[in-house]
Amino acid sequence: MIWVLIWMAVIWVGGSYGGLSSARRWQLTALLGAVVLLSHLVLPEGAGIRRALGGNFTSWAVLFAVISLGALYGRGLSWLKARAPKVPVANSDEGLFSEAELNRYARHVVLREIGGPGQVALKNARVLVVGAGGLGSPALMYLAAAGVGTIGVIDDDVVDSSNLQRQVIHRDADIGMPKVFSAEAAMRAQNPAIVVRPYRRRLTNDIAEDLMHDYDLVLEGTDNSETRYLVNRVAAKLGKPMIGGALSQWEGQVSTFDPANGVPCYQCIFPEAPAPGLAPSCSEAGVVGPLPGIIGSIMATEAIKEITGAGEGLRGRMLIYDALYADTRIIRTARREGCPCCG
Secondary structure, eight states, X not given: OHHXXXXXXXXXXXXXXXXXXXXXXXXXXXXXXHHHHHHHHHSOTTXXXXXXXXXXXXXXXXXXXXXXXXXXXXXXXXXXXXXSOOOOBSOGGGTSBOHHHHHHTHHHHTSTTXXXXXXXXXXHOEEEEEOOSXXXXXXXXXXXXXXXXXXXXXXXXXXXGGGTTTOTTOOGGGTTSBHHHHHHHHHHHHOTTSEEEEEOSOOOHHHHHHHHHTOSEEEEOOSOHHHHHHHHHHHHHHTOOEEEEEEEBTEEEEEEEOGGGTSOOHHHHOOSOOOTTTSOOHHHHOBOTHHHHHHHHHHHHHHHHHHHTOSOOOBTEEEEEETTTTEEEEEEOOOOTTOTTTO
16 A cells, blocks of 8 residues: 555655646546556456555545545635635725725625625715715715715705704714715715715706716705705616605605616605695604614615615615604505606
8 A cells, every 4th residue: 555655645746846737646646546446446356466555445445535525625616716706905096905995894795795896896886975964974974984985975054053963974063064074074084995075065957967977876865855856857867776765753764766777766656745844854843863873874775785786675665664663664666657757
């Protein structure tokens, strides 16, 4: 038996020094195994070659089977590694990841549904958030933390002390500051690797299309019906998905509107804006402080899913959360024939 082991050592050690490829050394090992097994199988018992080889057919068959399994295992690992997507590591200025970013996003990278390719998609994504108030605050913070590469935020309001009960992106020291600049400072402090584009103005018809054209996805979280219908109309025209959230008092709702992919737009579900007084604002009806955080965080989660392709989003579905009774339900939505926006 010792001679066979010596020959195997010669094949692997000598072959390595001689420049033989791994594949060729495995071929020689297989040839050696075939010679040994055939010698025990064909030659009569007591033959000189069989005595020199030692052992018996069964012991040699088991040994070479174990070697073959080890070889197959190694080849399988190599095949899987070759097919596995790699997370690029390089300078952030080149659109790839630095070591600090890889460490920051490690919990995303290990998620099977996101992984390296999903994190790359997040870094390359451009998301516009309309409104930096109750819903925009948590959405902006979590999009920044998740590593969305470019985040735009448009709002014409300034921080007021009454906002601080729920708009957690702003601080007491920010009172009187435009919300987009307060939000920008908080996002940059949270993640300096992202690009933040603040637009201190109201979203109007004359700028909406040009602005939204530069983004892949739009999050709409205002408490203004006119703005909500405008965002929906322009997003539908440009074929951009829109994640919309709304809340009042103890209840909130979220859905993804994307008629370009066969699901309803916002106007399919709500054909007309409510009459004055029927849908009071938060300042009129009140809202429990954590509710915008819950709904805004769901909006950010849906945005991450849309960008990475993870899971099932809220296309064609609306999630409704009742905080007062801790009740969550989902209703199906459908496109409306003759919708003036997407019909």
